[in-house]
Amino acid sequence: MLEAQIILQRLRKLAAKDNRPSALSAASARASALFTFVTRERERIAGCAFPRTSMVVIVEGSKELVTPGRQMRYAAGTVLVLPKGWRGDVVNDPDPKSGVYRAIFIDFQDELVNRARRSLPPQPNSARFDAALDPVLATTIHHAGEGIVAGTLPAVLVEHRLMEVLMVLGLRGALPEDTATLSDAVRALIRWQPNKSWTADQIAAELGTSNATLRRRLASESTSLRAISAEVRVELASALLSQDGLSLRDAALAAGYRSPRRFAERRRAELKGRQLADV
Template sequence: MGPDLLARLSRFAARDLRPGGGDRPHRPELWAFVAHDRERLAEVQIERTALIAVLEGTKELTDQTGTTRRFPAGSAMLLPPGWSGAVVNDPSAGGRYRALVLEFPAEMVRRLLRAHGTDGLTQRARPGDWHVTLTPSLTDAIHHAAAGLTADPPLPPKLAEHRFMEVLLALLEDGVWWLGPVAPTGTADAVRQLLRTQPDIPWTAERVAGALNLSTGTLRRRLSDEGCSVRSILTEERVAHARDLLESEGLSVQEAAEACGYANRSHFARRIREAMGVNPSNLRGR
């Protein structure tokens, strides 16, 4: 991101404004992190989808695998719900660290994915780096959202939410595959989050393991300890998605089958009968 784009966002991080403890409200939020000394936060847990733009200094993220990644000024990251690890905020040579943080509630991300689908969400070559590019369109969307949330008088909640949705749309356009709605509390939940956003692609244990930065053996062992498998979770998520498409969206059986990753309609119907005891056609418009 060039200096002009940095300058546009910098006015929203003039002073330190961090979230306090307790539950976040069910609305988008804007935070600013400002530090004049190097700070290390040893145990950070991300509860809601968070887009972080580094404006001055450098941010370092060290995940549970021990991998450390650096994000200098002008870069950004999208941390998914459930990310945990250590964070270092390191001031620049000028003696200051600044970052702007946009937080998105889970229901907003769900609505985005329901409305616009997940066709553009493709797996990155380096899963786990969380880096996103601050393109002019994404920067414009962030600026628009931040200006709305800091307006005096403030924007009505629905309008402010609409501006934050523009940011999510810009991320979706960039194909950010980990844009997921649910905070995982274990390996099985993390797999569900991943598959829920893209139930139509041909998931394998190897592909899921790569997306979660795990070896295939570790993934299978952890899921076995939790009493499930990639196949069982994928079936559960596809059936739940199919039910929603048939009952609420009014899709045809063939359309629902394709949206859930089933090329064979008979196979799809069998899975629905096994899980729910009814034919998929009986679910339409219920």
């Protein structure tokens, strides 16, 4: 039996039956939690919002992550690490042979994620969500999953096992950046729906604050809604051009620009600014 099949068979025991919460946001605000998703029908879960850094292990079948302008498919044997604040739709597809989709979901307390970041050497920023399920990573996930499911281990031991998972993810370059600042939360929100004409009132309401407080805190972080919006849309459109092969027009529209010309102008200005900064 191939090594990958052995790994998945071992993890399949943790995902024997469906044990999902009524809503992903219903996860405990204090302790990390493990859920399992099992379905025999293709399902689309719209408007997912992840309040904490979360990991999805695709054990059987495949999963799609859908955000405006992007649709990414991942096969069994993939570990997805979704950063705190990620929003979008997910599509779970059963395996064509077995007719079953299985996945393990674990969310991590902020304090654990931050501790793992501090323990690791600086890692290059990456826009990727996925990591390969190699034997080392699979062993740490299985160890942590068994500890959570048992429900009898002291909390400190469960945390230690989860830290092992986070450390391996970090060494694989799959640990998301810290999104503790308000500007990062705004970026995640705009990235979720870049083609929406976000107002300050709407963003403030989504983030549970007031318009005045939102603007004041962003100013303290040396940025603004206008600057963040432009930055996110340029990054998204550029990624759609280079990674997904979209045309300039389609990439611009998917990123929320009303015309490709506006995106082209903004991109040229940004490239020129970088060139001057390097001089």
